[in-house]
Amino acid sequence: MIQSLANWILSFDILSGLGSSLVWGLSLFIVAALIFVFVAVNAIVLVYVERKVSAFMQVRLGPMRVGKFGVLQTVADALKLLQKEDIIPEKADKVLFTIGPWTILVASVATFAAIPFSDTLLAANMNIGLFYVISISSIVVLGIVMAGWASNNKWSLYGAMRSAAQIISYEIPVGITLVAVVAVVGSLNLQTIIQSQGGVGNLFHWIPIPLPNWYIFHSPFLFLAAFVYMIGATAEINRTPFDIPESESELVAGFMTEFSGLRWALFFLSEYANATLVAFLVSIVFLGGWQSPFASYSGAQAALLVISLVAIMWTVFVKVKIGRLSMYPLGISILTTMAAWLFPGFAIWLASPGLFWIVLKAASIIFLLMWFRWTFPRLRVDQLMYVSWKVILPISLINLMGVAVWMWLSGEIQF
């Protein structure tokens, strides 16, 4: 993308006098700025959506005052946060206190450099894309420990320590789960991972329901792996039920206790950036990224899909069927929640269908994360570790082996 932007700039006669390296640097800067703007706007939108989702789940209305249905509420909040007094506690370590939030922000924004938003919309097409994303997102823990330690507050310290223990523990199952996918693809390049999920195939190779060739439908092991990854990722981004580093009923606000104003806003920004990153990763690795789910169906396959979907919906979700609504709630709810995405999304779809699909998939995942958050209680530290080391890690290891066996059985690989 950077190179194409540079070429585009150079294609103007007036600008062609600029040196190619200067133009390249300029386009680099523009792309970085675009990513940052995406992260910031994304956070503003997501905070609004989260507030609305939580409100509807809690029989409330959520923000209603600023703008129609409160759509400008988070904009107002962001402006307020920017205006707030910059407070550094007297006993705090000023250097670490200042750079802590920025470290987290940089780490979470930098990961987006490797995320392919469509077949062309990609800042850096790295051959180690997945590896880059996992390793850069781990830097977040450094920032959290910095912030917690520098605050010179016992609650912050507890939060930072918990966070460090938690994120490091969950890196392992998450990494192994992703390795299972990498084993199938044979590449760490995120574009390659997406491209290999094109086309339509049977569910779990043999069951005759025509579904896109997404890895979540590749085998029961990868199906499980998707959920294991979701759980692990929820823990990595510190969201309920794994939000112990900032558990507000225990540690006040964890590592964020002493922060206010802009720095606090940075934490918030990176929290939502991380959530988005995880959602994008799930959609890239398991849900076919920017591939349209419908593009490659033949007429017969589509009909078969509709019939089987209706049958599944009927059997699985009939219990949840509610009141006068005769439609199936899961589908409706995902669509309604993502209204905030859909309206601009339609325009995006016209311009770039790939972006639309990946955003829609990511939005569904984010909704799932919100759904978790507003339903579950919080685990305790040792229970969190139990879940990580004794439940998720064994499952992900079994998955890894199972995927290999499955591929041998289905004939994808031969010895």
Place this chain on the structure above:
Amino acid sequence: MGRLHAEEMILNMGPQHPSTHGVLRLKLTTDGEIVSKIEPVIGYLHRSFEKHAENLEYQMVTPFTGRCDYLAAMGSEHGYAMAVEKMLGIELPERVEYLRVIFAELQRIASHLVAVGTFGLDVGAITPFIYCFRERELILDLFEMASGGRLLYNYIWIGGLAHDIPPGFVEKAYEFLDAFDKRVDEYNQILTGNKIFVERAADIGVMTPEVAINYGVTGPSLRASGVNIDIRRTQPYSIYDRFDFDVPLGEGLQGTVGDSWDRYYVRVLEMRESAKIVRQALEQLPVEGDVQAAVPRRIKPPVGEIYFRSENPRGELGYYIVSDGKNIPARVKMRSPAFSNLSVINEIGQGWMISDVIAILGSLDIVLGEIDR
């Protein structure tokens, strides 16, 4: 090889802390996450109720009793009114007794809803809290209809009630009771059975019956330990002997008897029992009748003293009143249940993690207004 020695750290939880249910301060001695000693520091909400009562006429004390246990103001008023009435030897009209029981039991449901909801909040579940408060609002609507207040009522006066209930109250109360049962099922679905919640509450902070009795723990927290003491049943006051209700006891369904989960679940069950009592009382309620017994305008109980106890949502609420024959009490002492219940926290909270201490504190259901008075 000795054990790794870590320095202990004193952690001040509160008075500004989201989970101390008010302005309680807990001095925690912690070794890492493990809490080795808990020292409650109270008095931040002291308003000298007892001293104040010595300067007020008997009927003027009533609004202040509600301000002690502000989550169960009707219960506090009920206890105080009954104590003074016993001193005066007043016979109450039937209708008053029934209405008082209705309000006291509705108040118990409202108070337990807060207890259940905030316990969920303490372990991180935010949504059940909102659901509980939604139902509590319906009860407060009923209270507002009758008394005009939503939190502090001053409705149960010495010798009767402030006003009669308005028309439509009984129907609205039935409406609430009908809807309420399903709501409790909903709490069970979202919270009670939830595996994470069970992990957080079951087997945590086990209070054996001996410990509970030694520390003077009363109310649902005591019954969760399997001790069958409910003053409504053991020493029926007012007209509680006329109703058919169960006293739920902790059975250790998810862990040991007397753990935090039991304390939570006993409250859930008690809500259903209270709803049963309210339903019976509404059915038996005399349609017509006075709501105020003949009380002298200036209340001067004969010289003497009285200790009267009643079952408040948090436990045994006792009033010790000394009269010197004047219209101002010589001494009013309030035996507040939450005060004794809080005292047990060091015993049952030692050796657990910080998160568990919060869960245990939440399961004890304290109200600081009543502890500090």
Place this chain on the structure above:
Amino acid sequence: MSYFNNISNAISTLVDGMKVTMGYFVRPREHVTLQYPDEVWPVPSRNIGVGELDAYNTIRSKLTVNINDCIGCRACERACPVNCITIDAYKGGPEEDLGTTSNGTKIKLLVANFTIDMSECMYCDLCTPPCPEDCIVMTPDYQFISNDNLKTEVTPEERWRDRDLLIYQFSKVPEEERQRLKTEAEEAAQAKALAMAAKKAEAEKAAADKAAAEEAAIAEGVSSQTSPTQTESSPAQDVIITAHPANTEASMETANSVQDVTEAEELTQVNISMDTIAPGISLEDKTDLPESENISGEEEITRINIPMDTITASITQEEKVELPENENNSGEGEDSEDRTTEERENG
């Protein structure tokens, strides 16, 4: 095996919970939010038909008085546990017709000022039942905030203004008239007190003469039963009190406890009560604090404020006696002394 049971149990219970939240999510019509300024809380209305204020119901909100019906009996003032009601009522002239209330009761006192401090009110509703004319009521008006407050800038020094907005004054007479009544009452009180002091001094002189005569009569040194401090302190104290406007007000408050009293009676009672109680208290205080009479005087008054029963009892008795003499009211003096010492212990 329990390991797998645990996992499956966890998944099923968690999904159970998620069903509940999703159920509410797809039914946004069940929300319970009330968007306050646009929608207001439905106040449960119940007309129990009191006076002209038909809208009166059981809600505990702004306390209002229908001043045209107030007879100045102070029943509400006494019933209030937090003293948020203050009433200034004066006796009208003998030929003056103050009208009747809507209940037909003849108004005997001119209510110059009826003040309700809503910042102190605790909405207990204890003041409304004692009112014989049903003129003090709680209205459903619970929105005390107004846009005017927002417009006026309030500096930190002016915080008092916020509270002043919550003090509601009701009066039947214009401001100048009210001032006149107040000053008149004060003057009358002063004059009365001075007269009383003079009378008292005379009486004491007579008593002293009598004592001297007795002393002379009894040749040997048998000490008199009357305490010298007692007799000395009482007149001095009276003078100080009347000189102090604050004291006059405080003593008026004391007298407020008496039911159905007229202004003039009140004032005389004040002085008398000071006299009657002084012996009991001054025994200790005067000897301890000979210099700070002002302070001790005020202290006494505040302390006297509380045991109203005994004071009023003593007052009504003393009124009939008219000439307070120490020997006569010794019993009463002891009583009040008991109460005051008790009060001192208590607080």
